[in-house]
Amino acid sequence: MTCFLLDGDTALDAGSLTEALPLAAQRRLRRVVLTHAHLDHVASLPFLLENLYGRSTPLEVAAPASVLAVLKRDLFNGRLWPDFTRLPSKARPTLRYRAVRPGRPFRAGGMSWTAVPVNHLVPAYGYLVTKPGRAVLFSGDTMPTERLWTAGRVARDLKAIFLEVSFCDAQAAVAKASCHLTPRLLRGELAKAPERVPVFLYHMKPPSLSRIRREVDALDEPRLRLLESERAFRF
Numbered sequence: 001m002t003c004f005l006l007d008g009d010t011a012l013d014a015g016s017l018t019e020a021l022p023l024a025a026q027r028r029l030r031r032v033v034l035t036h037a038h039l040d041h042v043a044s045l046p047f048l049l050e051n052l053y054g055r056s057t058p059l060e061v062a063a064p065a066s067v068l069a070v071l072k073r074d075l076f077n078g079r080l081w082p083d084f085t086r087l088p089s090k091a092r093p094t095l096r097y098r099a100v101r102p103g104r105p106f107r108a109g110g111m112s113w114t115a116v117p118v119n120h121l122v123p124a125y126g127y128l129v130t131k132p133g134r135a136v137l138f139s140g141d142t143m144p145t146e147r148l149w150t151a152g153r154v155a156r157d158l159k160a161i162f163l164e165v166s167f168c169d170a171q172a173a174v175a176k177a178s179c180h181l182t183p184r185l186l187r188g189e190l191a192k193a194p195e196r197v198p199v200f201l202y203h204m205k206p207p208s209l210s211r212i213r214r215e216v217d218a219l220d221e222p223r224l225r226l227l228e229s230e231r232a233f234r235f
């Protein structure tokens with residue numbers, strides 16, 4: 001149920017924002033940037049919007065148009081959940097979509113963001129997020145990728161990489177079918193990653209977590225750390 005909170009007012013993905021944040025912190029959110037529209041990345045968005053209903057500034061949901069199209073058609077469609085771009089009124093909506101161009105930097109929350117297309121079942125993007133003197137790279141959901149690492153290698157002052165690993169090696173077939181990484185596939189990705197940058201692993205499927213932990217330990221890669229919920233980092 002992926003979500004990252006950046007500088008308190010910007011979320012990357014919205015898998016469990018309403019579960020993770022008290023109401024006051026939810027109200028501080030100005031925008032959510034999405035990697036893709038899979039449910040484990042947007043599940044809390046309907047309830048977040050409900051909690052923010054009627055406030056003076058709409059919540060901005062930013063992503064490439066291919067991702068926003070799924071939200072409009074399949075989630076906030078007036079059947080599964082209301083269309084918050086018209087509520088309480090069209091003139092004063094709770095939700096505003098912002099389509100961003102992959103590969104083209106955009107500003108959000110005092111940071112510069114660049115969406116990087118990655119390899120997943122549906123249109124999906126990693127993000128390079130930068131501020132002067134520091135940059136962080138998020139993979140989103142992906143199987144082996146080249147473009148993410150191209151972005152990572154040219155990034156200046158890269159402080160951390162957040163990389164998905166979803167399944168253990170015994171589930172390689174499921175990982176392949178669902179376009180995700182396993183610890184074995186990680187080895188190949190690390191060879192493409194910039195050296196000496198810490199890599200925080202996330203998106204472990206709960207039933208696979210203990211095996212993933214053992215298999216990641218066995219890789220004996222000092223760069224790798226398994227991410228835990230509610231950890232905070234300063235870069």
Ligand SMILES: [Zn+2]
Pocket residue numbers: 036038120141
């Ligand atoms: Zn996904």
Ligand SMILES: [Zn+2]
Pocket residue numbers: 002038040041141203
């Ligand atoms: Zn996912």
